[in-house]
Amino acid sequence: MTYVNFEGVCKSFEDGTVAVDDFNLEINEKEFVVLVGPSGCGKSTTLRMLAGLEKLTSGDIKISGNIVNELPPSVRDIGMVFQSYALYPHLNVRQNLSFGLSLQQGKNRLSDSDIEKRVDELAEILGIDDISEKMPKSLSGGQRQRVALGRALAKRPKVILMDEPLSNLDAKLRSQMRIEIRRLHEELGMTTLYVTHDQVEAMTLADRIVVMKKGKIQQVDHPLESYHNPSNTFVASFLGTPPMNMVAGKASKGTFIAIEKGESKTNFKKKLPDEYKSFEGDCFLGFRPENTSLNLNAKKGKFHVVGIESLGSESVIHLECGKIKISAILHRPDTSFNQRFIGTNLKIDIEITDEELRLFDSEGNSVIHK
Numbered sequence: 001m002t003y004v005n006f007e008g009v010c011k012s013f014e015d016g017t018v019a020v021d022d023f024n025l026e027i028n029e030k031e032f033v034v035l036v037g038p039s040g041c042g043k044s045t046t047l048r049m050l051a052g053l054e055k056l057t058s059g060d061i062k063i064s065g066n067i068v069n070e071l072p073p074s075v076r077d078i079g080m081v082f083q084s085y086a087l088y089p090h091l092n093v094r095q096n097l098s099f100g101l102s103l104q105q106g107k108n109r110l111s112d113s114d115i116e117k118r119v120d121e122l123a124e125i126l127g128i129d130d131i132s133e134k135m136p137k138s139l140s141g142g143q144r145q146r147v148a149l150g151r152a153l154a155k156r157p158k159v160i161l162m163d164e165p166l167s168n169l170d171a172k173l174r175s176q177m178r179i180e181i182r183r184l185h186e187e188l189g190m191t192t193l194y195v196t197h198d199q200v201e202a203m204t205l206a207d208r209i210v211v212m213k214k215g216k217i218q219q220v221d222h223p224l225e226s227y228h229n230p231s232n233t234f235v236a237s238f239l240g241t242p243p244m245n246m247v248a249g250k251a252s253k254g255t256f257i258a259i260e261k262g263e264s265k266t267n268f269k270k271k272l273p274d275e276y277k278s279f280e281g282d283c284f285l286g287f288r289p290e291n292t293s294l295n296l297n298a299k300k301g302k303f304h305v306v307g308i309e310s311l312g313s314e315s316v317i318h319l320e321c322g323k324i325k326i327s328a329i330l331h332r333p334d335t336s337f338n339q340r341f342i343g344t345n346l347k348i349d350i351e352i353t354d355e356e357l358r359l360f361d362s363e364g365n366s367v368i369h370k
Contacts, residue, residue: 003029003191004050004159009059011045011215019045021215023059032185032192036202037212037238043195046212047161050193051080063159076159079152083164085144087136087151094132097122097150104155122150125184142173149181153188162194166201178204199239203227211235233364236286242316244358245292245326247285251276251359256285260323268302268321273354275368282362289316291356292328294348301347319350326350 004027011020020042027033035043048054050061052073060067068076087096101115110118123129126146136144145165152160162181166174182205185192196202202209203223211218211226211234219231230236236244247268249258254277258268270285294317295301303326307318317328328350359367 001029002026003031003064004193005060005062006046006050007060007062009046009049009061010057011042011049011054012057018215020049023215023217025210025217025220027191027193029191030189032182032194032205032207034194034196034202034206034209035212036196036199036209039197041212042215043212044163047163047193047195050159051078051161052076077157078159078161079155079157081148081152081160081162081165083167085136085148087144087147089136092133092135093128093139093147094119094123096136096147097154100151101154118154122154125187126150141169142177145169145177146180149184153184153190158191160190160192162192164196165194166196166198174201181205199241203239211238229366230286230358231366233284233286233360236358236360240288242289242327242329244286244288247324247326249283249285251279251281251283256283256359258324268324270352270357272359273357276357276359279359279361279367283367284360284364286358286360287352287356289327290329291352292326293351294328294330295351296348301349303350304347319348
């Protein structure tokens with residue numbers, strides 16, 4: 001069941017900047033949706049409009065079928081976790097968790113004993129019951145984030161919003177908190193909208209990801225679908241490290257031929273899979289580095305190695321053929337590879353299976369968005 005709706009939502013600022021442009025999205029109840037994109041793409045502004053912290057320029061936002069455009073944040077039944085944690089420095093952990101509950105009025109007001117019980121439950125779920133008397137300044141980054149999350153969950157809101165909540169943590173803590181956040185989502189059945197510029201967070205946390213660029217949605221899909229079948233070259237290059245290899249060229253009679261400065265370069269061409277053979281004209285051929293195999297025994301190689309990034313279990317091999325630059329991932333690399341190719345004129349060839357090729361038109365849109 002759809003629980004949150006964005007219908008033609010736009011946001012422009014006084015200086016004329018369009019932060020969000022015709023944003024349409026349905027979020028199902030208990031779904032975990034991640035907004036991802038580069039800085040300035042409008043993802044945090046979108047989150048703030050849903051929270052009631054930013055006015056819409058046009059369009060509607062609905063929660064449970066009701067338009068909330070003019071409702072104050074306090075009555076939207078939303079909890080929010082900020083990047084800065086926003087903990088009250090003069091209150092200990094337990095007091096931070098209970099603060100919002102103690103302010104509730106009317107039918108939502110809990111008795112003191114019920115507040116104590118709920119705080120106990122939250123502290124146990126979040127694994128912070130042993131630090132409940134500590135002050136925020138004495139907590140680690142991970143502990144502060146758990147307290148901030150607990151405070152947002154205390155009133156049991158129907159929707160949880162998270163704005164770059166892990167950006168201040170180190171890599172190890174981010175990994176731990178990703179697991180923790182996803183576990184809590186499953187355990188508590190929250191509808192969650194999460195904002196990040198980190199594609200790893202997006203890929204590992206989301207039921208669906210919304211890729212944004214300059215205020216516009218580029219693709220809404222399951223993380224792996226967006227990764228393997230991007231709707232355009234922006235999504236293809238944004239998701240993945242290294243990004244998808246992209247070669248400019250022309251498709252003709254079922255064959256892709258690379259082009260440099262208006263001239264065909266027949267030393268890089270590729271037969272196209274059946275689903276692309278009917279396409280004719282300027283285009284981009286895309287393929288992932290992990291799907292790019294190196295043929296070290298080719299009689300007439302086309303590419304030479306310009307750099308190697310050794311990452312332990314794998315190496316990223318950077319290759320060039322004229323102006324064409326691509327990357328390949330070599331798993332379990334042999335140290336002799338570096339000695340054989342770096343600083344030499346030896347050339348190698350690449351191989352990509354038909355199933356891993358993606359074709360984009362001259363505007364950068366997928367020819368066949370599977």
